[in-house]
Amino acid sequence: MDTTDLTATAWTALGFIALRPRSGYEIKQACAETVDAYWGVSFAQLYPQLKRLNEAGFITGEEGGGGRRQVIWHLTERGREALDAWLVQPPAPPQLRDEALLKLLFVQSLSPDQARLLIDAKRREFEAWIDRYEPGDEPDLLRSYALTMAQAGLTWCDAAEKTLAD
Amino acid sequence: MDTTDLTATAWTALGFIALRPRSGYEIKQACAETVDAYWGVSFAQLYPQLKRLNEAGFITGEEGGGGRRQVIWHLTERGREALDAWLVQPPAPPQLRDEALLKLLFVQSLSPDQARLLIDAKRREFEAWIDRYEPGDEPDLLRSYALTMAQAGLTWCDAAEKTLAD
């Protein structure tokens, strides 16, 4: 009933369960395949939150039929309502922490060599994104987001190195 | 001596002090003007960390001469060495949490209207970035980073809305 103690991780889990019934392990996998880059989820947060979602009556557990022990979570009607209510609330402002950019601020005027190293690090990062979120078959807004940003990042890397060359 | 208990906030403060001597309040201001968007710093973290930097011998405090009570922090030689050592270490991978994108994942196939609202929210965010990091006089790598990303974000918003129109 009291949804105040649900963390963002809980809503993430609820969202994936709404797409189709899953185990906690599968939710983690789904995160890794989709929102990984801008939304981290760890088991240590996931399992306790699943328990809370269950207590709140938003999901129900079903023992998996396979040989391995697992619990498949299903969305309840109340869970659907709670999820819909959460989805229409204005999203929290994005939070990011990028140590490379912070360091770049401090070295950009002092040491062009170190600045170049930091830019290289970011370049590899963006290239990894592009590899990872390669264009797929179906149109996916998140995939295209990651790709657009990564491509822009590479453009910035080129420009930044050119700036340093002066 | 023991630098292990210094948080990223401490290194941020040290970096700004290295640029020129400042008070804690001025460090906060400098963050707000530069790294704000991708590196949050709060007073509650800042002041204790300044105390630790002082205990470690990385900075020394000087009572401000003005009417108001304030401490101006100066970088020591050891502080410079520690900062340089930190700067050359490989930067930690960036961490971001964007609730809008998470919600978008869950509504993109179900409710185009809600998806449009989320895209609008991101659009306003990017526009705010562009206003805030308006091109300045001197070439600044961080400013251009923010602007490049914001512009790419707007491009994505347009494309995403077009995708939804189908």
Added chain:
DNA sequence: CTCCTCATGTAAGGGGTTACATGATTTA
């Protein structure tokens, strides 16, 4: 028979945010 993957959890610690508390000084 060993190792990797599947699968679910617990314990401890850490960095960060929000809220609270205080007081002087400038501005309207």
Added chain:
DNA sequence: TAAATCATGTAACCCCTTACATGAGGAG
């Protein structure tokens, strides 16, 4: 003289991460 800004700090809480713990099933 009231309000906004300057300026420093503390207390409580919260979410997350890392590390640890356990055990079964499949692959080689």
